[in-house]
Amino acid sequence: xxxxxxxxxxxxxxxxxxxxxxxxxxxxxxxxxxxxxxxxxxxxxxxxxxxxxxxxxxxxxxxxxxxxxxxxxxxxxxxxxxxxxxxxxxxxxxxxxxxxxxxxxxxxxxxxxxxxxxxxxxxxxxxxxxxxxxxxxxxxxxxxxxxxxxxxxxxxxxxxxxxxxxxxxxxxxxxxxxxxxxxxxxxxxxxxxxxxxxxxxxxxxxxxxxxxxxxxxxxxxxxxxxxxxxxxxxxxxxxxxxxxxxxxxxxxxxxxxx
Amino acid sequence: xxxxxxxxxxxxxxxxxxxxxxxxxxxxxxxxxxxxxxxxxxxxxxxxxxxxxxxxxxxxxxxxxxxxxxxxxxxxxxxxx
Numbered sequence: 001x002x003x004x005x006x007x008x009x010x011x012x013x014x015x016x017x018x019x020x021x022x023x024x025x026x027x028x029x030x031x032x033x034x035x036x037x038x039x040x041x042x043x044x045x046x047x048x049x050x051x052x053x054x055x056x057x058x059x060x061x062x063x064x065x066x067x068x069x070x071x072x073x074x075x076x077x078x079x080x081x082x083x084x085x086x087x088x089x090x091x092x093x094x095x096x097x098x099x100x101x102x103x104x105x106x107x108x109x110x111x112x113x114x115x116x117x118x119x120x121x122x123x124x125x126x127x128x129x130x131x132x133x134x135x136x137x138x139x140x141x142x143x144x145x146x147x148x149x150x151x152x153x154x155x156x157x158x159x160x161x162x163x164x165x166x167x168x169x170x171x172x173x174x175x176x177x178x179x180x181x182x183x184x185x186x187x188x189x190x191x192x193x194x195x196x197x198x199x200x201x202x203x204x205x206x207x208x209x210x211x212x213x214x215x216x217x218x219x220x221x222x223x224x225x226x227x228x229x230x231x232x233x234x235x236x237x238x239x240x241x242x243x244x245x246x247x248x249x250x251x252x253x254x255x256x257x258x
Numbered sequence: 259x260x261x262x263x264x265x266x267x268x269x270x271x272x273x274x275x276x277x278x279x280x281x282x283x284x285x286x287x288x289x290x291x292x293x294x295x296x297x298x299x300x301x302x303x304x305x306x307x308x309x310x311x312x313x314x315x316x317x318x319x320x321x322x323x324x325x326x327x328x329x330x331x332x333x334x335x336x337x338x339x
Binding site: 058059062095101102104105107108109149150151183 | 324
């Protein structure tokens with residue numbers, strides 16, 4: 001079993017969903033990491049969840065990067081630790097300089113809350129290894145600032161290094177302007193750093209990990225991480241994706257003051 | 259000392275908010291408005307700094323926090339010494 005840490009900032013609102021999926025759907029040990037903490041509690045993977053950290057003041061994710069926990073997360077990233085940023089978590093990773101580029105307001109200036117299709121562009125990462133290249137995942141988005149931007153030189157570097165892991169596409173996996181709902185350059189929905197241990201994505205895999213919610217496609221991302229970590233740790237007990245679902249245990253209460 | 263810092267998107271970055279404002283102005287008949295760029299204004303009150311130090315610290319603050327240098331540029335002026 002792997003240990004996941006879900007970071008809680010003031011204004012995070014997908015923290016419990018993410019915790020629930022990791023613990024109760026994927027059956028992994030999961031802890032909350034408070035934004036004021038200085039200790040990552042020995043987790044194998046840090047997840048920065050979605051939400052509106054610090055009210056999205058200044059720019060989305062801009063204030064969260066000054067939280068004490070971010071210092072530890074930077075160190076963790078530098079030492080090769082796995083970090084997944086979802087939605088606001090992605091925005092925070094960009095603002096913190098752990099991923100390159102920046103987010104602009106969606107091209108239609110609207111908050112977008114809808115199902116989208118994303119295509120796996122690179123399945124040779126710790127975050128996408130359980131999927132196939134070209135596979136289309138149906139996962140929802142919910143954001144105002146998801147219009148990914150990278151200056152031309154950076155963009156060609158990202159393409160050249162295969163750092164684009166997910167792109168918005170239509171149901172058939174075609175890249176169209178219509179499917180690129182927020183206007184991101186080159187339809188980028190998720191990208192990884194050069195070292196391959198930090199990934200940010202705007203769609204919410206934790207909202208698409210149970211059939212009752214309309215899609216289980218998001219599990220590909222969590223399954224990939226678990227498989228990768230198990231392989232790395234040499235535990236060798238690789239379970240199939242259809243693992244027996246553990247009994248739902250209650251989620252811990254949050255302790256601490258903002 | 260009062261300082262005003264103006265942050266706006268770089269020319270190379272599309273500004274859909276500015277375009278929307280321009281379109282609204284055109285709807286009202288102000289066709290003379292060729293382009294609109296939207297930005298943010300920060301008013302800072304600084305203390306214990308002489309002008310020379312302030313001129314050093316203001317771009318630093320703007321670059322590190324107030325603007326995201328990947329997409330934004332900034333300019334500033336000292337309002338009152």
